[in-house]
Amino acid sequence: MSRAASLKRWPGWVLLVLVVAGLLAVGSTRDAGARTPEERVEEISKQLACPVCNGETVYESRNPSSANIRAEIKAQVTTTDATDDEIIAYIVQQFEAKTQLVPKASGFESLVWVLPAGALVCACVGLFFSFRRWRRNVDTVPDDADRAKVEAALAAEPLTEVDEP
Amino acid sequence: MFGPHVTGPVVSSPAVIGTVLAEGANGFIGHSALIIGFAACLFAALGLVAATTTHNPRLLRAVQSYGWLALVGAVLAITVMVRALVTRDWSLAYVQKVGSYDTPALFNFTAVWSALEGSILLWLLLLAIYTAVIMRRYRHRMNDPIVAWALVVMFVVTAFFFFLALGPTDAFRAAGTPDFSRCCKGPNPLLQNHVLVLFHPPILYLGYVGFTVPFAFAIAALVTGRVGEGWLVETRRWALFAWGFLTLGIILGGWWSYEVLGWGGVWAWDPVENASFLPWLTGTAYIHSVMVQERRGMLRVWNLSLLVATFSLTILGTFLTRSGVVNSVHAFSDSTIGPFLLGAFGVVVAVSLGLIAWRGDRLRSPGAIDSPVSREGAFLANNVLFSLFAFVILLGTVFPLIVEAKDDRKIAVGSPFFDTMAQPIGLVLLFLMAVAPALPWRKASAELLRDRLFWPAWCGVATLAFAVAVGATGFAPLLAFGLAGFAAGSALRQLVLATRRQGYRGLLGRTNGGMIVHLGIILIAVALAASNSYTRSGEFTVAKGETIEFAGHTFTLVDLTDFTTARAVGIKAEISIDGGQAYAPAISKFIANGMDVATPSVKTGFTKDIYLTLENGSKPSTGVAKIKIFIKPMIVWLWIGGVLCAVGTVLAAFPGRHRRRPTDAVSAGIDLTDAPVASPKEVADV
Structure with missing residues (x-):
């Protein structure tokens, strides 16, 4: 067996999985540093809709009202100990910001989260039954036992000549 | 903030007004052209139905004349509109809406599609061209019922747009x-601030409208009962053509957004952006699953449904864009077009589903997908994910309307929702993109996969290791980079094997061209993952001559000045980055409508863009500027990915060396119970 072929056997894959797990663990858990105030302002402003624009976030919008909200978020971030959620609640209350951009996970709004999950489950169930049906079709192909039965039957009752009409 | 507004050129002279209002020719010719086109489409459609049922060759020849007449009507209508805009024919309401004396020639031309009425004219023109091309292409086969009925559908759709x-x-x-x-x-200032206005809408429309062709053939197949694989072969290049233009149009839209809107992003999950993305998703699912039908004669209903979904989503997208039902920076103002488009959407869906139900017996496929771990199994999984993705986007886009209708209250569903939902779907799609090219048709063994995926998988590991080494953090982006490397390795493996056997022809054909498209999509995914995860931004107030530091770079405000052009007044800053070249973000206030438009300035690099915008509140008189700085990693790879997608689509349209017919014997069933497992050397179908 060549070296390349032996590398591709299962030990090579096990090594690969271990390396991937290690790299992901190192990369995803290492300290990226505390969020800067600018990063917090950015993240919060992406959660809020511009009160006077057409479907833009406070982060995207260049409207003066959005600029005012960004300034207020920055002031809250730099001068208070409020969490992101508290700042969002404050901004919604102070500026009558039309809405948050993330639907709630309760009540009727939760449907927007639940329906995709339901659709995925339905699709998976549908695929499961489809493959089972297809598998059953494949299983109807005669196997050795079937062939043996046919041969035995043919041996017991040899075909006779049929007279032409 | 700005200096005194400059009055525009002399536009209110009574003599000028009297002269222009005396012209009524453009309106008359335009209306006449539309009426002629509408009538020609109806005559062509009715004539085709009559000719098909009576087998009358003279009628077929007449139909061709009507088809050309419809094209002439559409070309004439848009030509007259261009003329009206160029000559400032104020007798037309549309010219009053989007025309001006100040607009430069380029943007005066593109003003044709800068508002609802003109954009429908553009749609109509492209649809008439597609219809004429199909008629010309099949001129010797118009007595074939499937061609005739496909043309009937195209003429009916064209007649509908003439009616609109x-x-x-x-x-x-x-x-x-x-x-x-x-x-x-003049047009909205955002539509006269960048040359992409000349390319993005027509290219996007070429994609939208192009899906009418495969849809028409699908309906024709249902009407005639010839629901085999023949119509697929006829339309696969048309579907690819439409998909390629839609992809390019969407990417150009992102570029335009990046260059013009000044928020530093390319995609905001705006309802109108979503409306273009929806048919792209179902169209992408179709161009994959159609291969299963061509190869195995399966998924007939599913493919028809995907085509119907793609076409009807273009109508729905047009409804969302044009009716004003959703709030969007793109959406045109309220109009009366909404009920007509919604009605057309309903008719398309109802008729298509009715036909599919009617032909249910013929659509049943005797075949079976033998194993989920096979090429067709991967395509099926890919289709489930693309359809789920489309469902999520559609639901998120229309959900505010549903809540408003139910509870009479307004909510918004924005980027955070779409990002959350898109991320896992995108990651699984990347995984499938990595695995599927290595899978054989029918069934794969563990040994085969172990062999074929080994080096692509290590390619992914190398990418992941590189990302970790350069400081990338976060589980989701790292996983995205690793899977992207895996998928790229898999695509490159396919291309290397193909070119080793076939030389340059190994880059041609649907499979190999498709791999180049995969590479483009992978680059786009990496660019989006990196820019969404690691963008840094900050707003600063800087005095002239002052230097600030941000993200390892220095920014010096060299100058801050007012400027005046024929159309706008504004402020321009000159900012030196790292002591080098100065970049000049600006804000312009268009005199005619008083709208502020940002002009960002971008230092583009292979690893990151430095994106500068000038914010309101900057004052040249005091020498103090408010600037916003974005450090956006890997954005340029998004545009390179777009180019690769376009190149791959073109290469995929060329036939490869070994072209098989869909009726070849491979469609027959196999006995899995004692079939030998393909050895790794059997790479005939890689």
């Missing part, structure tokens, strides 16, 4: 004496 252009979106409607204090201010 004549009725609810009449671009040639006469207007009274223009009140120049209120009208005639």
